[in-house]
Amino acid sequence: MTSSPYRNAPHFPPTSTGLPPSSPRTAGRLRKLQSQPSLISQQRHQQLRNASPSRNPAIPALPVFSTPRKHTRTRSNSDVVATSSPSTGPSTQRAQISRRTENPKDELKSLMRRGPRGDLPNALQSLRHWILVDGLEADNDGMSDLRIYVWLIMLNSPPLSTDVYLELIRRGPSPAYAKIRNDTHRTLMTNPLFKRRVRENSIIRLLNAIAWRLHDAKSDRMTDSGRITNASTDFGSPELQHVEPVKKHAKGASTVTGDGSEAGGSEPGIYVQGMNVLCAPFLYAARTEPQAFIAFHYFITRECPGYIRGAMDGVHKGVALVERCLAIADPKLSTHLLSKGVKAQIYAFASVLTMSACTPPLPEVLQLWDFLFAFGSHLNILCICAQLMMMREELLADSSPGKLLRSFPPLQAKKIVELTVGLVRKIPPELYEELVHHAE
Template identity: 55%
Template sequence: MAKPQPSWALGASEQDAPASPRTMRTLRKIQSHQVLSTSSALIAQTQSTRQVGSSGAGSEPAANPGATTRTRGHRRARSNSDAAAREAAATQPATQRRPARKTGSGIGVKRSLLDVLLRDGPQSANLHEGLRELKYLVLSSRVDADGDGMSPYRIYLWLILLDVPAMPTDDYLALIHRGRSPAYAKIRNDTFRTLATDPLFKRRVTEASLIRLLNAVAWKLHDSRPKPRSRPTSSRRREMELLVNTPPSIIEESTFGGELDKVNNVTTADSPMYVQGMNVLCAPFLYAARSEVEAFALFHYFVTRECPGYIRGAMDGVHKGLRLVDRCLEIVEPKLAAYLFSKGMHAELYAFPSVLTLCACTPPLPEVLHLWDFLFAYGPHLNILCIVAQLIRMRDQIFESPSPNKILRSFPPLDAKEIIALTVLLVRKIPEDLYAEMINHAK
């Protein structure tokens, strides 16, 4: 058997012959082994050089610097995306390097009192005192947020203030997987117009997420409706025939009569699954939340517990709120109210969107979020006085205009700090009976 010749001893024809796949795999394995071996040797050499350099300042350089240069050629080249930064870091003196910035709750990070209270909880075991302190901090100091109104803990503040329990994600997904609700067509007619001129909202919230959330709320409201009772069976009709000669009072106290009255009452007080304007009321929840589940839990709780009258029937709660705007304005600013009434300008003509959406229809959105911090802390009913406060801040423009309708057609941009400060002053001027109506007008 002939001894195999090395590659340099083969002829030209044999060198030009293509290598077999097995030979190529063997060559790749050998090359990979050489690269790994070279990298390991380079790492070991670098570590030994650092150790020698740290032992004394007069250490000698490596005996063969060319070997190091050759071994570096086998290393895998990195991308040039951070080449400039690495070169600058290498040339920058050690004395000018900035210390590593600490994040989270470490030393050197300034945290507000509101942030500390939310993270650590109240110092005492009294939850009522802790909640009172939390509300006071919301009033005295604004929630820390960036220029877009985003805060890392605002959504948790809302969940605490509204006392919304945690919701499993699977429950929300089950509502999504049910498909289109009976109110889907109405929802699609409104979602594309939701805060259409607000670039912050359009950049963060998609129309698809808004449709999913409103459709899930519609399914939830649909499921909460009582199912209509079936007609009495033949045996039940016979029992009713036996009661023909029975006094009416006894018939009314029967089980069937009570159930019929209950069904009739529910039918008259039944609420739709979606009304126009719910899309705008839902928008700040989606903008501030970290997930659709959080936004859904907050929004569903709000429309069913805090302001069910806003979405019931003909929006009776909204119309009550509009009448309260006129009455409160007449008490705190009688001259301004008289001027508007003389021009035929009642709140129903200009304040309907502001009452229904808790001023979310008035930009900018970051100021809306700050205003909602205050409303959720001390009650959404104070939105009535927030609208009155906006009218008072527009007082000079309204008096100078012969047609206030043009001015009130669109309110000026919100200034949450000024509106909240003025609202706190207006609360003292409202009689107790009128204030009680404000609290219950949306129920």
């Protein structure tokens, strides 16, 4: 059997922008992360190269990071020992002091603003390494000045003119408007942080604009012959290229519901229940609604188009994969749950559909999403397994574990990520490829 490209080498399918996809889509990159040469050795190797690669002006700038430093107290001027060396002038001394005292947050901001000094794949890998090792700095509410920009980079989302978003809003209610209004008031309704920052009107506007965009994309793809056209859209690239055409008015064919989604079909709908929760972290982290709109749009159309189909086949595949992965990660726990009639369809459906956003607290959700966007949203399946393993002792000791799984304990993003990285190494190659492709 030939080795899987997802294990041995990074595989970047061509896109219209010429950029690699935001998610690595490779188990090998994540499995071999600890065996990678240190950033110091990579930097020294980079400095030995006399000629730097030419930068493509069409490629957006991304940072290459130096070795992360721990937070230390900045030295005051009185702490600096004066030197009498004639070769060191005042300007040189100031530059040296600045380099020594620059903390990782300021360094990351500077590099995000100026862009990479090397090639793009290495810059993306450095950013992923930064997220995994140090994480993005945020306050107690989970707010970070850099998070939305990191998400946009990892999702490979292009800039969006505010006028494009406003034009979608001016079109009024979409075919899915009634269903959207029925869900939005329940979005993270018990979360005071979210309610304080995001109004229901913002959720309605964003989801209605998404519904119009998906409605237009569906109309453009369908031709008289029933084939899908992969014409570029205003966003710069084809959308939902993996879906199958819907054959209407045939036996067993899908039917169009009142909200514009197909019931039981493989063609994406324009709104499915759960999208309101899935868009909530984008609105919370973004500085503007257009930012949240373009990031959310690219997420659902590139990362998990199978989750928004009328039949939600991607979600059901993900739920089945939770049970299969748990059986490998923790056979005893898996056997215990199945023996008590507790199936993943009962406890994992909401977590799969919402990328674990249904489990508070919200700041931990944002931190977990940093990891998912950096290394692939398919890893949410393993994150759910990790959450079950964190409850292992309680579940094994309970004769009715289903009651404990009615709601998961509060998220602990850092611990979940640590367990997930370990689980990646246990998953067989064939099963891991199913993880990667299950949401297409």
